[in-house]
Amino acid sequence: MGEFTDFAHTEGQSATQGLAVDEQxxxxxxxxxPSIALAMARxxxxxxxxxxxxxxxxxxxxxxxxAAVVETLLERPARPSRIELTFRELDGRLIPVLRRLGEKMRRIAKTKGVSLSVSVRKGDFLLSEIxxxxxxxxxxxxxxPPxxxxxxxxxxxxxxxxxxxxQPNIYGLFMAATAQLLAPEGRWCFITPRSWTNGSYFxxxxxxxxxxxxxxxxHVFESREDHFTDDDxxxxxxxxxxxxxxxxLPDIVVSTSQGINDLADAELRSLPAAKIVGGDRGRMIALPLSDQDDFPSCSExxxxxxxxxSTGPVVAFRASRHLxxxxxxxxxxLLWMQHISRMGISWPIDKKREHIMACVESSWMLVPNAPMVLLRRFSPKEDVRRVTAAAYTGGLPGAQVGLENHLNYIYRPGGKLSxxxxxxIxxxxxxxxxxxxFRSVAGSTQVNATELRQLAMPTLAQLTEIGQRCTLGMSLGAIDTCVGSILDKQEIAA
Ligand SMILES: C[S@@+](CC[C@H](N)C(=O)[O-])C[C@H]1O[C@@H](n2cnc3c(N)ncnc32)[C@H](O)[C@@H]1O
Incomplete structure (x- = not known):
């Protein structure tokens, strides 16, 4: 067992060993x-x-x-009589490896009564006739995919x-282009970053x-692999x-593991497909990662x-002469991410460039100095929560304020938040x-405006009641209790 996958793995490693990281x-x-390849193929x-x-x-x-697919098919008691295999690869260095693998599989398949043909073609798959x-x-x-x-x-x-x-990512094009290439009832399996499941770009x-x-x-690997990095x-x-x-089918099978080592033992859960795949045009995919993930049942x-x-309009390198x-x-x-903590805003903090000129030229990037909610767009990966939000109640000086681009802000257009x-909020x-x-819809630590727009919100009356009970700098435990008690009250009443 593992003969073909081990061969592909060892040969692949030696063919790409000399490659610089940039080239890779x-x-x-x-x-x-190999263990992931086999889990995918089976x-x-x-x-x-x-x-x-x-x-x-x-x-x-x-x-x-x-190789893992062929291995799986040959392991079966009822094998197919014929396997036709097509490889496409852009990098010429891997073509001899693919040919050797193909030859090995063909020989062994023959001993098991299966005729196997292999087509190896060098070139860009996305531009190929296929x-x-x-x-x-x-x-x-x-x-x-790349x-x-x-x-x-x-x-x-x-x-x-x-x-x-x-802006497309090449892996999304591989996913889309292959979807239409399967015969009815054909099977499709991809390992990718999680970013395709949400956001408007996908x-x-x-x-x-x-x-x-x-x-x-x-299946989601919760420990983020370094190779799926995108702008850090x-x-x-x-x-x-x-x-x-x-x-x-009514259900989708969902599983998670930290990484490869606990993949084999990952528990499977069957969840309603309608809860996972959005029915609207955006078709977002939300994956509840644990049984405790009770999504808000609000409908606003x-x-x-x-x-x-909206996203903070001040892009520091473009606005540098005004900072x-x-x-x-x-x-x-001018507020940056560093000024925002959970339920609190501190300004000034003796940070560089925390002031912005209010003049005609910079006016388009300033927002009214009125109550709003500020959110960090990124969180450190070890942070306990994906979202860091703070209420800004309008206490800073000036008629307007600047918000740097790593912040999102929630406001009432043409009105004022209390x-x-x-x-x-x-x-x-x-x-x-x-x-x-957020953990269910986003595989990165980014908090996008698109996902915020789709988030289920309580009613204004509930939000106001939560706000009246909460204080600046409150602990996460106290916030959860407060939010939970008000939302549960509504569920009980309903
Ligand atoms: C992420 S690697 C995966 C390789 C292998 N399938 C595996 O799972 O180990 C992606 C491979 O696609 C190749 N590649 C990149 N762009 C390609 C393209 N446009 N068409 C075909 N192959 C491409 C790369 O050279 C690389 O070998």
């Missing part, structure tokens, strides 16, 4: 470990019972994922424009995928299994409450319920 990053070349092959199995590994590397012209070709598609951002005008993005909204990918595929199962935002990795062009949104969330180390009569406060509303956002929501 440019190709998105991070190989799958579930992907479940229910594949055609006599001729056509397999595609579109970003093949050393071919470990397809990806751009074909449909319904394969019974199993398995991939660990991961990096592409320019919107890159040929790969233009060839798969149906899956592009904003909405077109999700829409396209979900039009062709039904998601069967998802660490990403969790996940595996998704899906089936092509079949009726939906920021929009329905007449509130808006100042010292206060003077033309400056107003102190209790601001306090209530901040407390709710810092609560355990909202933390569970």
């Amino acid at each position: 990053k440019a190709l998105g070349q991070f190989m799958t470990q 579930r992907a092959c479940c229910g594949v019972d055609v006599d001729v199995v056509r397999i595609l590994e579109p970003a093949a590397g050393s071919g470990i994922l397809a 990806a751009t012209k074909r449909r319904n070709q394969y019974d199993v598609i398995i991939a660990n 991961y990096f951002k592409l320019n919107k005008k890159a040929p790969q993005a233009l060839a798969h424009a149906y899956a592009v909204y904003g 909405a077109a990918v999700r829409r396209h995928m979900l039009a062709w595929l039904r998601i069967d199962a998802m 935002i660490l990403q969790e990795a996940m595996i998704t299994w899906a089936t092509a062009q079949v009726a939906p 949104t920021l929009e329905s409450l007449g509130l808006k969330v 100042s180390e010292r206060k003077n009569r033309n400056t107003v406060p 102190r209790a509303e601001a306090m209530g 901040a407390a709710y956002l810092n609560s355990r319920q909202v933390d569970a929501y």
Whole structure:
């Protein structure tokens, strides 16, 4: 057992050993470990019972994922009579490895009465005829695609424009392009970062995928692997299994592990598909990661409450000539992430450039000095909660204030938030319920405005009641108790 995957792993390592990290990053070349490859393949092959199995590994590397599929099929008592394997790989150094692996698998398959053919092609999969012209070709598609951002005008993005909204990531294009390549009931399995499950940039990918595929199962690795980093935002990795062009099932199987070592023992939970995959155009995917994750059962949104969330308009390097180390009569406060703590704002803190000129030229980047809720857009990964929010009640000097771009702010356009509303919203956002929501929709530590817009919010009356009971600098435990008691009261009354 493990003969093909071990071979692919060892050969892949020696072929890429001399590669500089930059070169590896440019190709998105991070190989799958054998135990993960086998876990992916075993579930992907479940229910594949055609006599001729056509397999595609579109970003093949050393071919470990397809090797795991072939290994799984050959282990069965009832084997297929024929396996047709297609590898696509951009890096010429890996082509001889794929050929050697193919030859080895072909020989061993033959001894088990299975005829195996292997096609190894060097080139860009996304621009290949398979990806751009074909449909319904394969019974199993398995991939660990490259991961990096592409320019919107890159040929790969233009060839798969149906899956592009904003700046594409190459891995999303692999997901979308392969979804339509499976024969009905064909199986699809990808290991990727978790970022495709949420956010507007991946909405077109999700829409396209979900039009062709039904998601069967998802596994999340909670310890973030270093290789899924994006502008220093660490990403969790996940595996998704899906089936092509079949009726939906009521449940999706969800599991989590810290990493590879506890993967085999990860507990499986069956959760209603409707709770996981959003039915709207955005098709966000929310993954409750533990049984304690009770999402807020509220039915308002920021929009329905007449509130808006925006990102701080001051981009420091563009606005540098307006930023100042010292206060003077033309400056107003400029708030950065460092000024915001959970339920508290401290300004000034003797931080560099915490003042901004209030003049005609800078006026567009200033906001009215009125009550609002401020949130950090990023949190350190070891932070206990994803969201850090504070109520700003309007106590700083000046008619306006500056908000740096690493902050989001919630306000009432054309109106004013009361102190209790601001306090209530901040407390709710810092609560355990909202933390569970953010962990379920986002695999990174980023808190995006898009997800905030979709967050279920309590009513204004409830938020006000929470705000009246909360105080600045309150502990997380006390916030949870307060928010929980007011939301539970509503549930009991209902
Ligand atoms: C993340 S690695 C995974 C390799 C292998 N499937 C595995 O799981 O170990 C992605 C592979 O895709 C290759 N690659 C990158 N861009 C590609 C493209 N546009 N078309 C085909 N292969 C590509 C890289 O050279 C790399 O070998």
